Amino acid sequence: MTLQSPNFDSLGISAQWGFLSDEAPLTSFPNSFYAPWDDLIRDLPSLITSRSLTTQVKALPRLTASELSSDVELRRAYVVLGFIIHAHVWGSSGPASAPASTPVAQIPPQLSEPFLEVCDKLGMEPVLSYAGLCLWNWSSDEGGFPIADGDGFFPLEQLRSVASFMRTRGEDAFYHVPVLVEAEGGPLVKILLDAVGESRRSNSASVQAALSNSAAIIAKMVKHLPKLYATLDAGEFFHELRPYLAGGKGMEAKGLSDGFVFQRSDGSQLASKHIGGSAAQSSLFQFLDLVLGVEHEAPEKKSETLFQEMRAYMPRKHREFLEAASQLPTLRSFVKARLSDTGLCEAFDECTKQLRLWRSTHIAIVSKYVVRPAREAARGSENGTAQKPEGADFEAAEGDEQLKGTGGSALIPFLKQSRDETTGVTRS
Numbered sequence: 441m442t443l444q445s446p447n448f449d450s451l452g453i454s455a456q457w458g459f460l461s462d463e464a465p466l467t468s469f470p471n472s473f474y475a476p477w478d479d480l481i482r483d484l485p486s487l488i489t490s491r492s493l494t495t496q497v498k499a500l501p502r503l504t505a506s507e508l509s510s511d512v513e514l515r516r517a518y519v520v521l522g523f524i525i526h527a528h529v530w531g532s533s534g535p536a537s538a539p540a541s542t543p544v545a546q547i548p549p550q551l552s553e554p555f556l557e558v559c560d561k562l563g564m565e566p567v568l569s570y571a572g573l574c575l576w577n578w579s580s581d582e583g584g585f586p587i588a589d590g591d592g593f594f595p596l597e598q599l600r601s602v603a604s605f606m607r608t609r610g611e612d613a614f615y616h617v618p619v620l621v622e623a624e625g626g627p628l629v630k631i632l633l634d635a636v637g638e639s640r641r642s643n644s645a646s647v648q649a650a651l652s653n654s655a656a657i658i659a660k661m662v663k664h665l666p667k668l669y670a671t672l673d674a675g676e677f678f679h680e681l682r683p684y685l686a687g688g689k690g691m692e693a694k695g696l697s698d699g700f701v702f703q704r705s706d707g708s709q710l711a712s713k714h715i716g717g718s719a720a721q722s723s724l725f726q727f728l729d730l731v732l733g734v735e736h737e738a739p740e741k742k743s744e745t746l747f748q749e750m751r752a753y754m755p756r757k758h759r760e761f762l763e764a765a766s767q768l769p770t771l772r773s774f775v776k777a778r779l780s781d782t783g784l785c786e787a788f789d790e791c792t793k794q795l796r797l798w799r800s801t802h803i804a805i806v807s808k809y810v811v812r813p814a815r816e817a818a819r820g821s822e823n824g825t826a827q828k829p830e831g832a833d834f835e836a837a838e839g840d841e842q843l844k845g846t847g848g849s850a851l852i853p854f855l856k857q858s859r860d861e862t863t864g865v866t867r868s
């Protein structure tokens with residue numbers, strides 16, 4: 441794949457909205473063949489609460505994915521089946537008030553077979569990842585997509601989830617603040633690819649203008665992050681929502697010794713251990729790092745960084761796009777060769793400064809929504825007054841530095857390292 445004059449559509453990317461793509465997610469399947477999936481996903485939150493999901497899943501007809509006739513339909517099938525599967529695993533048993541204490545590893549053929557087929561076509565791992573939770577999981581009160589030359593994307597209040605576990609405003613906000621960040625940052629793909637083209641032509645003035653423009657866009661991306669605080673309660677996120685997001689990797693202690701086990705109608709089965717959804721699976725931030733030349737080091741004893749690991753969880757088209765972007769000369773190398781050009785250096789440094797600020801602001805969010813609730817839960821369980829959070833995928837007892845993120849990385853050290861590696865050319 442070459443990124444000179446790229447055809448954004450064929451890359452699954454929108455010139456305006458970036459990795460959100462140009463087609464808004466479908467809110468139902470155009471083909472009534474899939475009405476049973478539409479019905480189940482619509483009722484998912486109440487089926488979880490009444491603990492009647494198992495009965496409904498048993499009654500689900502075995503539908504092939506071969507009637508899905510476009511990418512946007514495949515994306516809806518991925519979202520719908522992914523949510524039903526995670527609800528089936530984590531929300532089928534136990535008291536109705538909380539995520540299940542005993543997960544169900546076996547996923548029946550009527551869910552497994554079409555899901556595996558859809559994942560294969562989209563080039564995704566068989567687990568609900570960032571694309572399914574966020575990129576392809578929004579609709580607007582207005583319907584469809586905003587007009588590209590309007591005042592930006594829909595406000596948070598106008599976005600609804602296509603699929604959800606609890607149907608609360610907090611859950612919606614968790615999926616849609618990333619959507620706002622992606623939409624705000626969408627134009628960066630074209631702006632920065634064009635800047636690389638200009639750098640090849642040694643056009644410093646155009647590169648400088650693109651970097652200044654990009655810095656202003658990243659600054660706007662930062663402003664979306666605090667919107668979470670007013671809408672999403674930390675306890676709701678940590679104890680109620682987060683458990684549903686977990687995949688089958690590292691869940692042995694929870695009883696998933698083989699991870700998620702996908703059953704097929706011929707009696708065979710596929711055991712799969714994959715991590716759950718995380719915004720670290722966003723292609724936008726990896727693109728920014730690649731094109732700006734922000735380098736991340738792999739942790740000790742590991743051959744790849746968490747970022748590289750996360751690429752497996754992106755849609756195939758986005759992963760291939762990043763692989764092609766990683767072959768481009770970086771803007772850092774262009775700027776570094778012109779350190780006497782103060783304007784150019786300052787524009788580059790402003791860009792990395794804003795990205796670094798984004799990462800600092802994000803650390804504060806992770807601290808509120810993961811670190812503090814984990815600390816409180818650990819303290820409670822030491823005192824015998826609270827249970828460890830169900831489905832939480834890390835240990836909290838040893839202190840915050842020991843907390844593990846979705847990918848099993850040391851959470852806080854990873855995020856701090858990622859921020860500290862976001863440096864400019866003349867200052868850090």
Ligand code: HEM
Binds near residue numbers: 619677719721725802
């Ligand atoms: C309650 C809200 C949030 C929580 C609890 C959260 C949690 C995390 C965690 C634990 C990580 C470390 C990687 C992992 O283990 O998964 C991470 C990384 C990351 N998150 Fe978030 N996050 C939140 C909101 C967001 C939002 C709104 C975005 C916007 C797209 C975002 C984008 C990222 C990115 C890009 C990374 C990779 C690290 C980096 O680039 O520095 N997160 N997040």
